[in-house]
Amino acid sequence: MNVLSAIGETLVLIGAFFYVLSALGLIRMPDVYNRMQTATKSATLGSLGVLTGVGLWAVGDGLSWAWLTKSIVIALFLLLTNPIAAHALIRAAYKSGIPLWEGSVVDKYREHIEAKEKASEGGGEE
Amino acid sequence: MEEASKVSRYLYTAIVLFLIWLFLTASLDPQELAIGAVMSIVVAAFSYELFTTRGLGNLHPRRVAYAIAYIPYFLWAMIMANLDVAYRVLHPKRPINPGIVECKTVLETGAGKLALANSITLTPGTITLDIDGDKYFIHWIDVKDSSVEGASQNITRPFEKFLKVIFG
Amino acid sequence: MIGVNVYLALIAIATLLSMYRMFRGPTTPDRLVAVDIMTTITTGLMVLFALYYKRIIFLDVALVYAILAFGGVIAFARYLEGGL
Numbered sequence: 180m181n182v183l184s185a186i187g188e189t190l191v192l193i194g195a196f197f198y199v200l201s202a203l204g205l206i207r208m209p210d211v212y213n214r215m216q217t218a219t220k221s222a223t224l225g226s227l228g229v230l231t232g233v234g235l236w237a238v239g240d241g242l243s244w245a246w247l248t249k250s251i252v253i254a255l256f257l258l259l260t261n262p263i264a265a266h267a268l269i270r271a272a273y274k275s276g277i278p279l280w281e282g283s284v285v286d287k288y289r290e291h292i293e294a295k296e297k298a299s300e301g302g303g304e305e
Numbered sequence: 306m307e308e309a310s311k312v313s314r315y316l317y318t319a320i321v322l323f324l325i326w327l328f329l330t331a332s333l334d335p336q337e338l339a340i341g342a343v344m345s346i347v348v349a350a351f352s353y354e355l356f357t358t359r360g361l362g363n364l365h366p367r368r369v370a371y372a373i374a375y376i377p378y379f380l381w382a383m384i385m386a387n388l389d390v391a392y393r394v395l396h397p398k399r400p401i402n403p404g405i406v407e408c409k410t411v412l413e414t415g416a417g418k419l420a421l422a423n424s425i426t427l428t429p430g431t432i433t434l435d436i437d438g439d440k441y442f443i444h445w446i447d448v449k450d451s452s453v454e455g456a457s458q459n460i461t462r463p464f465e466k467f468l469k470v471i472f473g
Numbered sequence: 474m475i476g477v478n479v480y481l482a483l484i485a486i487a488t489l490l491s492m493y494r495m496f497r498g499p500t501t502p503d504r505l506v507a508v509d510i511m512t513t514i515t516t517g518l519m520v521l522f523a524l525y526y527k528r529i530i531f532l533d534v535a536l537v538y539a540i541l542a543f544g545g546v547i548a549f550a551r552y553l554e555g556g557l
Contacts, residue, residue: 191521195483197387198514202490204394205510211502213403214494216432216446217390218506222513223427224387229480229517233524242527245331249532250520252328253539257516260543262426264509266433267550269444272502273434274554280403291407291442 187236194228197221210280211272219265223258230254311353313361319349320364321356358414371470378467379424386429393430393446404448405434408441408457411465417472424464431460477525484518505549512542 204217230250237246322345330337349356357363393401412418422433422441430446443460488511495507516539523531 191480194517195480195487198487198517199483199490200387200391200394201510202487202494202514204390205491205494205507207394207399208401209399211500211506212432212444213401213446214503215506216403216430216444217394218491218510219432220383220386220390220427222510224383226513226517230520233520237524243331243529245529246524246532248328248331249529249536252325253516253520253532253536256536256539257513258427259423260539261513262423262433264543264546264550265426266422267547268502268505268509269432269434271505271550271553272500275502277500277502279405289405291437291440 181239183235184239187232187234187239190228190232191236192232194225194230194232197225197228201225211277212269212279215265215269215272219261223261226257226261227254230257314357314359315349315353317359317361317363318353318356319345322348358416368471371467375467375471379428382424382428382463386427389429400447402447403444405442405444406448406460408443408461410439410441410457410461412439412468412472414472417468420472421461421464421468424468425460428464477521480521481518481525484514484521487514488518501553505546505553509542509546512538512546516542 198221201218201221204221205214208214208217230253231247234247234250237250238244323341326341326345330341393399410418410421412421418436422436425441425443426432432444434442434444436442441461445460491507491510491514495504495511498504498507516535519531519535519538523529523535
């Protein structure tokens with residue numbers, strides 16, 4: 180049973196490391212879009228590590244199996260909802276007019292929005 | 306995509322709810338099982354219209370096999386993505402080259418598009434900004450190819466061959 | 474092995490760093506991203522505390538907290554977009 184505890188503890192360590200990494204990305208990146216890139220991914224993987232790690236560790240320590248299944252449910256929930264929250268936030272940032280970083284190379288979304296507005300104006304005149 | 310019959314959708318919802326109940330309680334005590342079964346049947350009666358459009362068709366063996374094969378592939382892509390992010394964050398020169406590109410997808414169902422958008426967000430250097438029909442607008446931290454075909458080849462193709470079977 | 478205290482310290486460092494971005498962030502979406510990351514980290518912290526005190530009920534607290542935080546972030550994002 181101690182093998183399980185060791186695996187779980189290692190997973191928790193890796194997850195905590197990714198938490199620190201996501202916070203570092205939050206500080207180092209130049210604009211809100213790149214911050215979201217680094218922060219969301221690392222925080223989600225960190226949560227997966229910590230949650231499954233705690234589940235395995237608890238089972239290895241002789242606690243009940245409910246620890247593992249419950250933490251897996253929480254991990255799946257986070258895996259499903261974190262990208263959705265990130266997507267809602269990045270679209271809100273774009274719609275509220277935050278400019279891209281000056282080093283950005285291409286912005287297809289603005290072209291798409293402008294083309295769409297032009298089409299709807301043309302349709303309105305007829 | 307036409308909807309499956311009501312009975313099949315209802316049964317699928319009840320089965321999924323009961324599985325969640327099993328995971329949350331983690332006990333095989335007959336009393337717990339009985340109350341879980343009753344509650345999932347009652348809740349499914351209220352929620353099956355919102356929950357699924359394809360019902361038991363989701364449990365087709367081919368789909369389940371592809372879904373199981375997708376899990377390790379996705380986890381591997383996610384770990385690679387995070388090592389990539391770690392490299393970009395810890396590198397003193399901060400090697401990024403960001404931009405918003407457009408991708409086309411071949412998926413048609415809503416659930417498939419959601420799964421693809423979530424997978425894109427969690428894998429290397431890409432995050433979904435908006436979806437309009439079959440067009441994905443993706444913020445890419447290191448733009449290698451800004452044309453529509455090139456970006457689709459790089460970003461959406463690897464996932465689509467799994468998701469097309471699972472959801473498509 | 475290393476022990477729970479080290480992991481709690483790492484998570485505290487991560488929370489402090491993202492709190493810096495929350496206070497410093499030049500725009501509102503910056504602060505919101507920081508809050509989103511902090512809620513994710515806090516969920517992990519609650520689960521770790523559950524193990525520390527060996528109380529399984531804290532896992533339920535973490536689950537409910539994750540659900541509420543998700544709803545809150547979505548509501549704020551919709552508000553910023555102007556479509557609440």
